[in-house]
Amino acid sequence: GARGPAGRRGKCGRCGQGALLACAAWTAGWVLAVALLLRAHPGVLSERCTDERSRRILAALCRDYRRGALTGDLCEDLCVAGKLLYQRCLYYERGKKVLQADWRGRPVVLKSTSENFSSFQSLGLLDEEAGEGSQDIPEAELLLMVAGQVKNVLGLELSSGSLGPLWPGQQGPRWRGQLASSWALLQQEEFIHLSLLQGLSQHVLPVLGSCGHFYAVEYLAAGSPHHRTLFPLDEAAGIPWGGQGQAKAISNIALSFLDMVNHFHSDFSHRLHLCDIKPENFAIRRDLTVVAIDVDMAFFEPKMSEILEQNCTGDEDCNFFDCFSKCDLRINKCGAQRVNSNLQVICDKIFRHWFSSPLESSAISLQLQWQLRGVVQECAD
Ligand SMILES: Nc1ncnc2c1ncn2[C@@H]1O[C@H](COP(=O)(O)OP(=O)(O)O)[C@@H](O)[C@H]1O
Ligand SMILES: *[C@@H]1O[C@H](CO)[C@@H](O)[C@H](O)[C@H]1NC(C)=O
Ligand SMILES: *[C@@H]1O[C@H](CO)[C@@H](O)[C@H](O)[C@H]1NC(C)=O
Numbered sequence: 001g002a003r004g005p006a007g008r009r010g011k012c013g014r015c016g017q018g019a020l021l022a023c024a025a026w027t028a029g030w031v032l033a034v035a036l037l038l039r040a041h042p043g044v045l046s047e048r049c050t051d052e053r054s055r056r057i058l059a060a061l062c063r064d065y066r067r068g069a070l071t072g073d074l075c076e077d078l079c080v081a082g083k084l085l086y087q088r089c090l091y092y093e094r095g096k097k098v099l100q101a102d103w104r105g106r107p108v109v110l111k112s113t114s115e116n117f118s119s120f121q122s123l124g125l126l127d128e129e130a131g132e133g134s135q136d137i138p139e140a141e142l143l144l145m146v147a148g149q150v151k152n153v154l155g156l157e158l159s160s161g162s163l164g165p166l167w168p169g170q171q172g173p174r175w176r177g178q179l180a181s182s183w184a185l186l187q188q189e190e191f192i193h194l195s196l197l198q199g200l201s202q203h204v205l206p207v208l209g210s211c212g213h214f215y216a217v218e219y220l221a222a223g224s225p226h227h228r229t230l231f232p233l234d235e236a237a238g239i240p241w242g243g244q245g246q247a248k249a250i251s252n253i254a255l256s257f258l259d260m261v262n263h264f265h266s267d268f269s270h271r272l273h274l275c276d277i278k279p280e281n282f283a284i285r286r287d288l289t290v291v292a293i294d295v296d297m298a299f300f301e302p303k304m305s306e307i308l309e310q311n312c313t314g315d316e317d318c319n320f321f322d323c324f325s326k327c328d329l330r331i332n333k334c335g336a337q338r339v340n341s342n343l344q345v346i347c348d349k350i351f352r353h354w355f356s357s358p359l360e361s362s363a364i365s366l367q368l369q370w371q372l373r374g375v376v377q378e379c380a381d
Helices: 006-040 051-066 075-080 124-128 139-154 160-166 175-185 189-197 233-237 243-266 301-308 342-355 366-380
Strands: 084-093 096-103 106-112 207-211 214-218 272-274 282-284 290-292 298-300
Touching: 051 075, 051 084, 051 096, 075 207, 084 106, 096 214, 139 160, 139 189, 160 189, 175 207, 189 207, 189 214, 233 243, 233 282, 243 272, 243 290, 243 342, 272 301, 272 342, 298 301, 342 366
Parallel strands: none
Antiparallel strands: 084 096, 096 106, 106 214, 207 214, 272 298, 282 290
């Protein structure tokens, strides 16, 4: 330092700056990579989406099954026969658990909004009559409770005749466990939705069975914004990347979306509103039927009105995810009627992705493709 050559100090300063820049870029790169990873797989940091954790949850389920606390038509296959085999954890957040499993050679998804049976409220009637007489609870009383739960959760008033799919069926030797299991399932909105729509719609997942608080649905190839075609055509239907087969498949999926829109609009006693429309919430079957796999944000008209009718000072207060209404400034209340539609949002968030530029190697004329683009834009607006 005695010599103190100014030139050298200058050079060193520059090289330090370079190193600093490189270091900053490297750090930023890692932060970005981790952020992207967390966005794609929110469950990775949670130790609860591990195989070990999932197996522990299923082992507890089977223990409760063996001691008679819970039951269900899948328990035997899961806990005794080994025909329902755990494969991997798909998702875990705040107790909600989604597992992939193999059921007699068929890929299925096991779901519950809470991993522990004990997290669900127990049926008050069972506690009161602990020990002896749960056989004696009149069926009418139980049906009334199911109807109450449906009214609470979906906002629908159904006659006991239409509650059949939610009902555990005949009193058997495991009646107590059956009631407790049904009650845990009835606390899960999605289960109620899917069970009631069972057999009424090809655009929702059928419930394949249940064990305790877990219910099974078919495993399907879900959409993703990361796919260039939004849906994994190869995985779902064996359609190779690119080419005319792909363009045709996309047209067929679009038609199935339109069929679903029509169906949800007019085939139930109340309109069904989808308030969270994005590729991830839909999946396709082998035959390219579109299925709404996440119905947490699907609401029948009465519930929709209840959700929309909020206090407001402007229209922006009346937006509930993809479901909008307008603020009535005279009374500062949002209108109960939704002002946009499922079709509009699907045009905006799904179709525009496919049809805003001409499809590569499509069989239809360019002129028709431009026309389609215009129609989709008009629909979205
Ligand atoms: N039927 C299914 N087939 C394939 N994957 C599914 C299915 N159901 C759920 N998943 C996967 O599990 C994830 C979480 O399930 P979901 O019910 O959508 O939870 P949430 O409503 O909390 O997002 C989904 O993003 C999807 O990746
Ligand atoms: C489920 O039970 C386990 C073991 O008792 C506990 O560690 C876990 O926190 C519980 N999970 C929830 C969501 O309550
Ligand atoms: C909405 O406004 C009414 C009347 O101004 C008020 O009584 C009510 O508490 C408000 N509700 C909410 C949820 O803010």
